[in-house]
Amino acid sequence: MSIADTPPDLGMFHSGQYRIEQVQLLNWGSYAGLHRMPVGRGGIAILGPTGRGKSTVLDAMAAVIMPNPQEFNRAARDDSRQRSERTVYSYARGKTDEVRDAASDRTTTRFLRPLGQAFPSGAAITWSTELGQTVTAVRVAWIGEDTASQDDVTQASVYLLVQGRFDLSRLSEVTREGTSQNPLTRGSLARLLDPAHDLATSSQPELRVRLCGQLGIGGSDESQLKALTLLRRAQASKGVFSIDDLFKQFVLVQPQALSRWETTLATYREASALYDVFETTRKKLDVLEAVPTLADRYELAGRDGSAKRRLLVDDDGPSRLRVWLAERVGSWVSGEVDRVTTEKREQGERRRRAQADEQLAFRSREQALARISELGGDPTQSLREHVAAAEAELAAVERTRGRLAAA
Missing domain, CATH: 3.40.1140 (N-terminal domain of mukB)
Incomplete structure (x- = not known):
């Protein structure tokens, strides 16, 4: 072999x-x-x-x-x-x-x-x-x-x-x-x-x-x-x-497809019903997919709301909310004081510079008028300039007084 x-x-x-x-x-x-x-x-x-x-x-x-x-x-x-x-x-x-x-x-x-x-x-x-x-x-x-x-x-x-x-x-x-x-x-x-x-x-x-x-x-x-x-x-x-x-x-076997059509149909119907159940379940899962995230968000919001409500409760003294508001107001007032002080200092500085500029301009004008008089000009011109300047200054003071009275 x-x-x-x-x-x-x-x-x-x-x-x-x-x-x-x-x-x-x-x-x-x-x-x-x-x-x-x-x-x-x-x-x-x-x-x-x-x-x-x-x-x-x-x-x-x-x-x-x-x-x-x-x-x-x-x-x-x-x-x-x-x-x-x-x-x-x-x-x-x-x-x-x-x-x-x-x-x-x-x-x-x-x-x-x-x-x-x-x-x-x-x-x-x-x-x-x-x-x-x-x-x-x-x-x-x-x-x-x-x-x-x-x-x-x-x-x-x-x-x-x-x-x-x-x-x-x-x-x-x-x-x-x-x-x-x-x-x-x-x-x-x-x-x-x-x-x-x-x-x-x-x-x-x-x-x-x-x-x-x-x-x-x-x-x-x-x-x-x-x-x-x-x-x-x-x-x-x-x-x-x-x-x-x-x-x-x-090769030649008894055909069994026709004799078993009822079993085949029942199996198909059962499979179809299972498919419907599967599709319904899948849709429900799709709808409920966001529920855990929403539940976490609602739980966090609830805890935060409870904490804020506890701020309104007085425990033998001012409530925590009042203390918090007082601290916020105190911080704001302190900031405003600093801001006003700074502005006052800046305004005082600008006022001093303006006064210096005004005195310088006044001396320059007096010198110019004196020079005009020396050269044979009208000596009353200096007096008229002084009167005009005083009237303008008086009008500015009156306007400021009216604005302050209205306020």
Whole structure:
């Protein structure tokens, strides 16, 4: 048997899609001990002559993901007339052939791992994405020295779903619980897992539901089983004996849209009602969005109003408001006193300068009149100028007196 990787076509699948990364076989059929088969992300082809173990690998994968009892490849039937089906038990023991004794008409079954030997048997499949996500599904069973039937193997089977890679060589770390002769129990295997994320169960349907949910296979129990069966047929093309049967099983399905229109309509109405509730709630939230800010502002205004009202309360003396007003008036009066004092000082300064200017002008005028008289001018002119100036000064004084009397 040979294994050939096909070159990956990156356009065929997206990076988040789970694809098989590795298959492990442990004491399964003709594969004694632990065998690991890497699988290319672009696909794999298993080639080889008849009897080299191609179907054995595919049946090991089916034993992990398909429900009990498994539907193994027809090419893997035991006898030449293909009447005897393979089972998980016959694969675990490594059944080779059956020999009939002509004298006694008895049939003897030959195994690679016959009765009297105890060993673990099982298979594991690891899926991964290009984003680094990895999950491993495992089916394993302890084949005791006296395990002699498929029912015994089914009862002893344990299924694991591990987030990440899980090497079947770790089964050597398992120890027996108490006096049990079977070391591979759900409790003992659970010690190798992360209880928060991994699964250890004796139920194949439980494993299938969890696995299909993570790999994104199907939305219901029926669709999951149909998808896994189709995957099984696609992996092992020998199982497809009639394209008509394949078409009927996986393409022609009973139309359910018409029979479920009432459910669809009710679901739509419920979704519509929920949308209306959502829109109403959103509008209410928009209206109430400013309420916390307004409440804070009103609370601050209330506290400020209360503080101001307390200013009007007398406590055995003048109220705080009166004191505040008195302080404000005192500050204003003090400022006015300073301003009036400054203006008075400035007015006094201007008055002194005006008096000095007036005296200077008076002397200049007297000198001019005296000069005129000396040059032969009219001497009464000086007296007339004095009278005019006195009358003008008297008129100014009278105007000021009237203005002050009116005020």
